[in-house]
Amino acid sequence: MPIRIPDNLPAAKTLETEGVMVMNSSRAARQDIRPLQIGLLNLMPNKERTETQFARLIGSTPLQIDMTLVRITDHQSKHTSEEYLKTFYSTWEEVKERKFDGFIVTGAPIAHIPFEEVKYWSEMLEIMDWTERNVHQTMFICWGAQAALHHFHKTRRYRMPKKAFGVFRHTLAGAPNPWLRGISDSPMIPVSRYNDIERSSISDDLEILIDNDEIGVCMLRDKVRQALYMLNHLEYDNRSLADEFDRDVKAGLNPEMPANVFPNGDSTAEPENRWRSHAHLLFQNWINEIYQTTPYEIEKVGRVAHEP
Template identity: 60%
Template sequence: MPIRIPDTLPAFETLVHEGVRVMTETMAVRQDIRPLQIGLLNLMPNKIKTEVQFARLIGASPLQVELTLVRVGGHKAKNTSEEHLLAFYQTWEEVKDRKFDGFIITGAPVENLAYEEVTYWNEMQQIFDWTETNVHSTMNVCWGAMAAIYHFHKVPKHALKEKAFGVYRHRNLSPASVYLNGFSDDFQVPVSRWTEVRRRDIEKHPDLEILMESDEMGVCLVHEKRGNRLYMFNHVEYDSTSLGDEYFRDVNSGVPIKMPHDYFPHNDPTLTPLNRWRSHAHLLFGNWINEIYQTTPYDLQEIGVDRR
């Protein structure tokens, strides 16, 4: 089954052009099944680009998924029009009485701030607590993952001397994990961050299991069984051009930045990068959605009941 999103969302035409199965709201109501309810809390500045990236991965599932776009109410977006936000987004306050099978919390460009200095941190804390009772499984990404693992376990983030930036080899540490079903022993993952969480801090918490790791970039993916949460510290969802867009943005702005590691062919920024992580990105999200489908209650109102 395809992903169900509003017919007029800009991502709709992009996904159709890429061959992703997209279902209109009109078609969806004809099917007598319960679609999986997945929310996307989009904290990224370019919300439209981020919508496409995650909708592409969710839409590859054989299950019908209804995607709800969510934003924090305590922060005004500077790079997305108010018309787009009003047309397609709901604030967390507007959805907090709902239950979701899955919920994605994206990264945000606030890495160099202490969590408590982020203007919407109080709302983020409420959202993290809310996921324990209203969400069956949460996928936290990049800053969203660092913020979540700090909120729930006080695992700190550490500033890096220079930006971790490029495409790096990662190792599959748990081939038997349902989330890594079909993964090869090693694979490529895009990395773009100024901070990191460290293995020794995670290992203090026996309920946290490290699933992916890089010799150069450290911990990539962590699973928490009790809370049914995933913490993805890198960017498997990135487009082929995302790292290049960040690189040229900084170069044109005069911001000191190294060329992304192992990204441009022959380290030549005039050449088109090859996407070497797409298949594993689809595998990860497909495995996540399948695990949600296998374990979530049919009655949405039963979600979170056993965690209270």
């Protein structure tokens, strides 16, 4: 089954080229089916690239998905036109009365700013609290994960001596769970962050699912809330890290080359994707878990207890 995205969204062409089944809103409206409602709060500057990355993963499921693109209400984007945002995105104010089966909160390039000094922090607090009542399962990514861990669990983050940058081998931790079903014992996962969380501040309400002794915790689940916290970037495409490296080189920042990205360490060579299958597995497992447990009557989301 296809993913339903807004009519004329530019990402549709990329997804169709890659073989992802895409359905526009007009066609989907004629189908007698209860599609899963997935929201994407996109905090990244390059909205189109990020929405494409997540849509290709969400669209790989055999279930029909309605994806709603969401943005912060009052924040003005410097990299995406207001016309584009008004055409394809809803503000949180416009969706906060809705219920969602799943909701994703992306990262944001503001890791150097204390949470309370982020311009839209007050709205982020409202959104994070809102997910507890209006979303069946939430996935927080990178900065979004750090923010939610800070808010819900008072988890402490710190600046690492140097940026964790590249594709690193991780290990699965904890008991078997539905979200990591089929994923290998040592998946390669893209990482791009300056901050890590203090292990001593991880509460008993959290369980580490994916870990790395060198660069820190990768993914946790919330035992109290229906939430996953992914600190790294399985959604990245082939060139995400390479383009970040090229950008920093051009800016004269003299960055270290991302680990395990370029074949034979040659930055002119096309990067190899060593994580694609794990990315698809994680999102298929997440959506399957949502499908198996979410109420059929979506207005009951947030009122029905669910044990993972």
